[in-house]
Amino acid sequence: MAVTILPVETPSLGDRSYLVHDGEVAFVVDPQRDTDRMTDLAASCGVRITHVFETHIHNDYVTGGLALAKETGAAYHVNADDEVSFEHDPVRDGDVVEVSDALRVRVVHTPGHTFTHLSYVLEGETPAVFSGGSLLFGSTGRPDLLGPEHTDALARHQHASAHKLADQLADETQVMPTHGFGSFCSATQSESTSSTIGQERRSNPALTKDEEAYVAEIVAGLDAYPAYYVHMGPANASGPSGADLDAPELADKEELLKRLEAGEWLVDLRTRTAFAAGHAPGTLNFGIDGQFATYLGWLIPWGTPVTLLGENAEQVAEAQREMVRIGIDHPAAAATGKPEEWTDEPLGSFERATFADLSQVRHHRPVQVLDVRRGQEFEESHIEGAVNVPIHEILQRLDEVPAGEVWVHCAGGYRASIVASILAANGHRVVAVDDSYGEHAEESGLPIVKAA
Template sequence: MPVIRTIETPSLGDRSYLVHDGEVAFVVDPQRDFDRVLDLVEAEGVRVEAIFETHIHNDYVTGGYALAQHLGVDYYVNAEDDVSFERTPIRDDETVTVGSMTVRALATPGHTFTHLSYALEGDEPVVFTGGSLLFGATGRPDLLGPEHTDALAHHQHASAHRLASELPDEAQVMPTHGFGSFCAPSSEGAADDSTIGKEKRENPALTKDEAAYVEEIVSGLEEFPAYYAHMGPANADGPGAPDLSPPEKADAAELRRRLEAGEWLVDLRNRTAFAAGHAPGSFNFGIDGQFITYLGWLIPWGTPVTLLGDSQEQVDEAQRDMVRIGIERPAAMATGSPHDWTDGELASYPTATFGDLAQVRHHRQVTVLDVRRPAEYAVGHIEDAVNIPIHDIVTRIDEVPSGEVWVHCAGGYRASVAASIVAASGTKVVAVDDSFDNAREAGLPITD
């Protein structure tokens, strides 16, 4: 029985896999920071002989090519993919022997036109489904552009049925996406394992007819991170190994110079600490939340980033996340406290609850800025709230009303990011650090 080890990347909602028979191993969809794979290989005491890529990913930069180069092993990529690097081409229904294991490629278009799944054959079969069949869902079909969405949705339905018909019910389903990744139609995901049989009972692609499934998945698609536009081209070029060595350190004068030059100073501390005191002009993307998703989504691509953290460990974690989406190097870094990052007064702003907001609205006029996605806003929002989704806050900063602005999202993290950006523009802000579920209970008028 082959051993399967999962390598989680929670910040991007993805999984990679190391599979071995006790001696020989293969890897499926490795992330850019492949040192994690090497550490696991060493711990398992095996040798890698093959790396399989399910598709040209849109949500992260792959480590597959660089890992294959590092180890000197075959890198299996669909023969139909238009790439600029040498790979071992593989086609539908071809098999590869890795040690005592047999891997069969299955064409499963839908997330992309050339998507492959890989079935590990044997007494206890497993299928690595990439962005095809997910837990209770399928990979979104719109990442290659709206002109392809409908066709890919139909392909995705057919691919799910192919897997369901060719694999036994007991086959384990092991996707790459779907654990919070925006490569899934919904960015939420609670299931931790599944089988073909379970998916037959629960997955809309397998319980609905083709027309109903296509209508449901296409109508439910929401925005996806802007940095996705850069991932496919990077992966088609065969990205090299990342440089994770520490960036240069910057003092307060250097940080001021970088800020004045238009660079981003990104404060990694939690939102409570940031609100209490921070270097003026810095933005808060806390490493304790969806740091890289929102940094990659909001930043004008190519803008230099300097990282500010409590510790070197915070900076290291952020730097690792950044290379996963192709932000190759932080421009600089600083650690310690915000008093070390500015030679002037600290900036700050208050935090509050929805109960506080309800009380304030009885006494003075304030603007409520809702930075949730439009679909969230449509389900229910505070009466008269202005909706500027977080992913638009940088480009639409001029639309933020003047005066006192109370910024909220669904739970607090996105509000902290947006509040820091709005505050840096000179607007008086209050960050609502509370669950939106409490807004109605607090007595705020909600429009459904």
């Protein structure tokens, strides 16, 4: 039987899950919590899901593995050494799971991203390795998520695991990672969309550098990761339920004002362009068109109720689906329509601009530049005189935001709009730079400071 491998993308978290079938039965690797995507895909292919494989206890999302296994009656394969509080089918290095005659899966212990990380090798005519957070495209999973005391050891494990896979597998074996498509679980990012063991053997630092050089490089390159990660491991070890995607209650103007005054977060899902043009005062802009869940989960004080404001019910539903993937189980409320329908106050607004605009305006009046990129991005290159407060630190460092007119920028505009909305809600006069730093900052004539 022919084997089909179908990736299921979650771009906002930078992850992939996989459904693999032979035309009759299927197995799933690392499913997200909204399991309906997998069951719908299996139904459309006319196959039954009989096995679910977990590569590791995830740090960047709440798994749907247990819920999917319960829903479909599938066997749920988790490392026998993982300390979990739910029933599962334990597997270890060297085990072979016969899903069907065409789907033979071999378990390989590949520590590095976590100590108990597993990869799954699909053997046969279509060889593939589902490598989770181990071997990625041109990179590996980051080794620091279990705490700094384990980083060096895990980095060395990661190097050894990459070589273990390369030694065991043929060059034509397809590499099918979970992370590496924008996920902060990846040590570095790659533009690749596919790869093989042969390609990785030639280009992946874990396979081209010796252990000491690789460890030094990967540790030096580590930067901040989302604060919500700390909640994901415990949630996944406890056996999370499936996603609750029932629509939240709708709130009127009076209810929205009460929630705002109570300190809840009212999150405007519209594009940064629409938000800048007019928004309900005090609301925050996390556009559904970007890495919504990553940045909402990173910034929000954990447990704060969230009310979603969207142009329509579909936008709210999409945001709700994103939130449940990171353990924000249900919005407190929602409202749809236009910002005029969400408040009786005059709408707030702020200017959007380009780096060329910033270059020009600095010749005419004093303005402050706030760079909200991460520390490593700033160190590599930044506008002379800019103040760096990374987006994930903005709520704790509001007192460091310069007085006066503040021009906020990031690398492309999405993070700048989030921070601009936070500053506007706190009474600052802001301009959001909605432009590509890499393409236009220097060419606009702005003085740039680069790392030596």
